[in-house]
Amino acid sequence: MKTLKILLAWLVAGLLLIQLIRIEVPNPPKAKPGDEIQAPPKVMAILKRSCYDCHSNHTEWPWYSDIAPISFEVRSHVKNGRNWLNFSIWNQYDEEKKEKLYKGIAKSIDWKMPPPDYLWVHKEARLSPEERKLVKEWAMSQLQKEEH
Numbered sequence: 001m002k003t004l005k006i007l008l009a010w011l012v013a014g015l016l017l018i019q020l021i022r023i024e025v026p027n028p029p030k031a032k033p034g035d036e037i038q039a040p041p042k043v044m045a046i047l048k049r050s051c052y053d054c055h056s057n058h059t060e061w062p063w064y065s066d067i068a069p070i071s072f073e074v075r076s077h078v079k080n081g082r083n084w085l086n087f088s089i090w091n092q093y094d095e096e097k098k099e100k101l102y103k104g105i106a107k108s109i110d111w112k113m114p115p116p117d118y119l120w121v122h123k124e125a126r127l128s129p130e131e132r133k134l135v136k137e138w139a140m141s142q143l144q145k146e147e148h
């Protein structure tokens with residue numbers, strides 16, 4: 001019993017200590033309006049609802065994103081997500097990168113994105129099959145445009 005108490009005390013102390021480790025992933029300054037991706041309103045609404053937390057400069061940080069070790073996970077998601085694809089600076093990408101990303105969107109929207117563990121806590125970001133189809137078709141149509 002006593003060992004258990006000591007163990008618990010260490011655990012609590014450890015959890016408190018790691019709160020000191022802060023990983024800062026600040027929201028970058030709002031991009032110029034012309035840099036943001038343009039899409040039909042319905043697609044835009046989906047992107048904003050389900051992708052913008054990780055793929056834009058407009059991340060809404062939930063309260064628990066300040067609590068370690070959850071903060072490590074959440075912040076690395078956003079940092080990584082933005083590195084791959086940032087809809088806020090879309091028009092700074094060259095055509096080659098845009099093409100690659102349209103392909104990536106069409107592919108990842110089937111199941112990979114938004115990430116399942118994110119959807120688990122963000123029910124509002126869940127997409128219906130129709131919504132996934134809409135995004136997919138939009139990305140494919142953009143691809144065809146790029147090719148001409």
Ligand code: HEC
Pocket residue numbers: 046047050051052053054055076077078080081084085101103104105108109112113114115118
């Ligand atoms: C919880 C954060 C998060 C959300 C929300 C999210 N993504 Fe991602 N996304 C990531 C991360 C992290 C990566 C980096 C690569 C990886 O982990 O697979 C990524 C990578 C990507 C890539 C490039 C990689 C590839 O497979 O081609 C595309 C495209 C993408 N996401 C599209 C989307 C779209 C579209 C949405 C919304 C429907 C979305 N993501 C929502 C975190 C997120």
